[in-house]
Amino acid sequence: MGSGEVPGANLHSDPISELVLASGNAGKLAELRQLLGDGGASLRAQSEFGVVDVEETGLTFVENALLKARHAARATGLPALGDDSGLCVDALGGAPGLHSARYGGGHGDAMRNIARLLRELDGVPEAARTARFHCVLVLLRTPDDPQPVIAEGSWHGRILAAPRGAHGFGYDPVFLDPENACSAAELEPAIKNAISHRGRALAVLKQRLPEIL
Ligand SMILES: O=P(O)(O)OP(=O)(O)OP(=O)(O)OC[C@H]1O[C@@H](n2cnc3c(O)ncnc32)[C@H](O)[C@@H]1O
Numbered sequence: 001m002g003s004g005e006v007p008g009a010n011l012h013s014d015p016i017s018e019l020v021l022a023s024g025n026a027g028k029l030a031e032l033r034q035l036l037g038d039g040g041a042s043l044r045a046q047s048e049f050g051v052v053d054v055e056e057t058g059l060t061f062v063e064n065a066l067l068k069a070r071h072a073a074r075a076t077g078l079p080a081l082g083d084d085s086g087l088c089v090d091a092l093g094g095a096p097g098l099h100s101a102r103y104g105g106g107h108g109d110a111m112r113n114i115a116r117l118l119r120e121l122d123g124v125p126e127a128a129r130t131a132r133f134h135c136v137l138v139l140l141r142t143p144d145d146p147q148p149v150i151a152e153g154s155w156h157g158r159i160l161a162a163p164r165g166a167h168g169f170g171y172d173p174v175f176l177d178p179e180n181a182c183s184a185a186e187l188e189p190a191i192k193n194a195i196s197h198r199g200r201a202l203a204v205l206k207q208r209l210p211e212i213l
């Protein structure tokens with residue numbers, strides 16, 4: 001090491017063969033595994049290590065993704081990827097936003113979340129039902145990594161009047177992708193991954209870290 005170099009300064013250049021996904025959401029795990037592919041780092045679920053969900057006390061997607069990643073990295077000793085995401089609806093002032101997972105009451109209850117969303121948008125005309133999914137991914141090499149790698153992606157669409165399709169998870173059945181003229185749940189998983197908020201965020205992450213992902 002030269003005199004100007006700091007120990008750990010090349011933290012981001014060592015290859016990562018295994019990392020933990022700091023999430024309890026099986027839909028995110030499936031999508032991110034497909035996006036990383038066979039050649040990349042293997043993505044382990046935090047549940048494999050008995051890691052329970054951390055409280056999401058942040059006021060932004062970035063803060064929550066960082067909280068999740070730090071918690072999982074600390075509990076497992078592995079590099080960790082945090083995903084905080086949600087649906088922001090213009091006619092609802094950006095709601096459900098950070099509260100997307102429990103909008104209808106129970107955590108992760110997609111049917112109740114969708115039911116509330118459609119209720120709130122009752123009577124709102126098609127053109128005013130614009131919305132976007134947003135995803136923030138945070139990669140931490142260690143729990144105390146001072147250089148988290150942060151990547152974001154958005155996907156713009158509209159909220160349908162009724163659910164359509166069986167793929168995906170969460171709000172996918174009511175999110176219309178205008179380009180393909182179908183709901184996110186009608187898209188084949190590979191197509192959703194190619195255009196989704198999560199797919200875009202992971203592409204950015206990979207650009208920043210080509211040597212490790
Ligand atoms: O916090 P973790 O454990 O990762 O799992 P979670 O489901 O609670 O995840 P979030 O806190 O990030 O909440 C995001 C919610 O936004 C919704 N969401 C995010 N990405 C989505 C996608 O690709 N398709 C449909 N709904 C999505 C879905 O309801 C998620 O539960």
Ligand SMILES: [Mg+2]
Pocket residue numbers: 056101
């Ligand atoms: Mg959550």
